[in-house]
Amino acid sequence: MPTRESVSGTDRVLRPVRWLAAFILPFLLIAATILVFLPGRIAELFAWPIRPPLTGMILGSAYIGGISFFAAVLRTGQWHRVRRGFLPVLVFASLLGIATALHEGLFTRNLSFFAWAALYASTPFLVAAAALAQRRADPRLPGPRDVLIPDHVARALVGVGGVATLTGLVMFLFPALFIQSWGWDLTPLTARTLGAVLSLTGFVNAPMVVDRRWSSYRVLFAAQLVSLVFILASVAVGRSDVHWERPAAWAFVTLVLLALVSYGALTVWAELRLRRARASAGTTAERFG
Known part of the structure; x- marks a missing residue:
């Protein structure tokens, strides 16, 4: 792997980082297929029987966002376009690895479990190593037609993400507080799993304090939008498992809708600005060509 000095400011994605994305993608594809599209067979095919399947479908929705993100890591040539996704992945994978160790006895000893265990035992270290190797590659400057x-x-987005992450981390650390009050039935393991999912939003948004380039979040927001749509669809499909009389059910749906509207509105605004900038650049080139 090149040294930090050799990639400093180059804004390129190193080959080992692409290999990491290629390693993770098949796991995400298989898990998302089982959890989202085969919820009735989770107990048979997945690493543990998730009941009700709604929590599994929400986890699968997060994996679908991950598929979108890591596919972009394979495609893009610029590190800063995917850089901000590695911290959320690191936190998410670390939390699920800890949850697995805490509740190891609840897992089914099948192929899915061993794949799950291998993934969450290795991913936090591999993602951290990738981010460290690339950390000097970002030139930290807007592109010629950035927004x-x-x-x-x-x-505002940091605030929305902060609420989601705080809720997720409290849920992960103190699952018993949520088991009787959450919008659907939870166990300590599924509460911690859901907490890991909720934590993602804040770690995606937090870097906006120091980095407001739209190009740094375009890939991430696309992944988040896909994930949020699937989360809402999961709630709709699993609505019979939701305790709608509990305020937490409505709070969860409201938070997801708020995130979806916020990300969607910013994406539309930024993409329109990008389109205008490109059109203006094309007109200028024609004028002086």
Whole structure:
């Protein structure tokens, strides 16, 4: 692998980082297929029997966002476009690895479990190593036709993400507090799993405090939007398992909708600005060509 000095400011994705994405993608594809599209067979095919299947479908929705992200890591040539996704992945994988160690006796000793255990035992270290190897590659400058996220929008998104992450981390650390009050039935393991999913949003948004380049979040927001749509679809499909009389059910749906609207609105605004900038650049080139 090249030294930190040799990649400094080059903004390129190193080959081992692409290998890491290629290693993770098949796990995500298989798990998402089972959890989202075969919820009735989770107990048979997955690493542990998730009941009700709604929590498994939400976990699978997070994996679908991960598929979108790691596919972009394989495609993109610029490190800064995917850099901000590695911290959320590191936190998410670490939390699920800890949850696995804490509740090891609840897992089924099948092929899915051994794949799960191998993934979450290795991924935090591999992702951390990749991020460290690449950390000097980002030139930290806007591109020639980049868009800067307005400061007040960045602060609002950091706030929304902070609420989601705080809820997720408290749920992970103190699952018993949520088992009787959450919007659907939970166990300590599924509460911690859901907490890991909820934590993602804040770690995606937090870097906006220091980096407001739209190009740094375009890939991540696309992944988050896909994931949020599937989460809402999961709630709709599994609505019979939801305790709608509990405030937590409505709070969860409201938070997901708020995140979906926020990400969607910013994406539309930024993409329109990018399109105008490109059109303007094309007109200028024609004028002086």
